[in-house]
Amino acid sequence: MDLEPPLQFPLQQALNATASPVHHILTGSFRSLSLFLLAFSPAQRTLDLVQTIPAFGPHQYIGLGPITQGSHTRYAYTTSWALPPQLQSWAIEQQPDSLRVRFIDSVDITATSSYITVPPPYTHIYSAGGPSAQVHALPPAGTPGFGPHAQEIKFVPQAEWDAADKTRKALRYGSHGIEFAFPTGSAALAFIPVLGGSLIEVYKRDEDGSLIHIDTSSAPQRAGAVEEEEDGPRHVKVHPNGRVLYCVTEHSNYLDVYTINPPNGVTPVLTYVASRSLIPPQLRSDTANATDGSKHTYRGDTLLLAPSTPAQPAPQSIFVTTRGGEGETTNGWVSVFRLDAEGMLAGDVENNPYLVERYEAKTSGGKAHALDLRAKSDEDPDGALWVILTDDSPPHPGVRVLEWDGWLWRGGGTRLRQVAAWPVKESETEHGQMEGASHAVWLD
Known part of the structure; x- marks a missing residue:
């Protein structure tokens, strides 16, 4: 399929001769066949459309490749709802007036994927979704596109594979992400949450980049809380120290914290430590006794650690989101929890303003409420950030x-508040086709 040339849109304020520097954002959409390049001006608090990039299908998640020193091009990798299932790659090119994005290539996979990442040492691309996960080689530095397919991991028995749902519907109960830890004295570990099984599957990464299954961690047993099989682990993240894993549960609406134990053949790799509610406790109390329960009122979504900076090498904060439930009449939430130097939750006093911050979103969030974080300054001791929230x-x-x-x-x-949004009105989109963002990332 040939793509039309990208449609270019002039920046309203961000790129004129007197404007202050801008930060670029690349976003996908659940309801559009395009990707969108935006520019955020911190000084003017504006968010403007720079480029619409026609593509093949709605894009769910964006993973960025490594930055190559001296290069003016960085590569991005995306999951898609296109049929047949595929992954796609893109070049992000620095040009004199702005960044520009262009399509590179796509690879076919067996089931719609939900998440994609390129972890150190930047030799392979890992994706997961529904009944399977995929491993592709990353081409040599500066080479675009996907390398050879290296491995497929299946989360259903081989005898059930042919009949397994491989469409995007399987993302509701299959695998939903993959993250890596690099514990001292151990091979790299990979963690894949399987939403429908209330499990986190644990793998060791071999020297050739392939993943070897070594453990399965069940959802924690919570006294007086939702039953284990209803937990729904959706996304995980790992602390830079490689010793702490965080998990958001879609059904029970918790942030769970685990310690990571390097595998020794005896000790479980993950040990559950603590949980925090993704929604304010009073709302959990209001819904817990309802007939359908809080798991139908809210849907836990995603999480992200504050980026490391010279002033704050260890993340001080973890950001988590939940969406409103069916009918989109309930607003979603963003919560920020303070972490100590070891990556543990800094305290359990919900009303302590120095331990938790809550932000009520303007809508339910729909299928989105993904996050990305950017430090406002590498030298800020307070850890101030710009936060992307998709809706x-x-x-x-x-x-x-x-x-x-x-x-x-x-x-x-409030310490967390909205300062800009795009689109402001339908006429600012490409013929009104940008009807909702899926996942977005800071590019600079």
């Missing part, structure tokens, strides 16, 4: 930029 829900779906002031902010008011 797929009417009446104003799209990309939002929030500002996080850090834990020591004493300026009054």
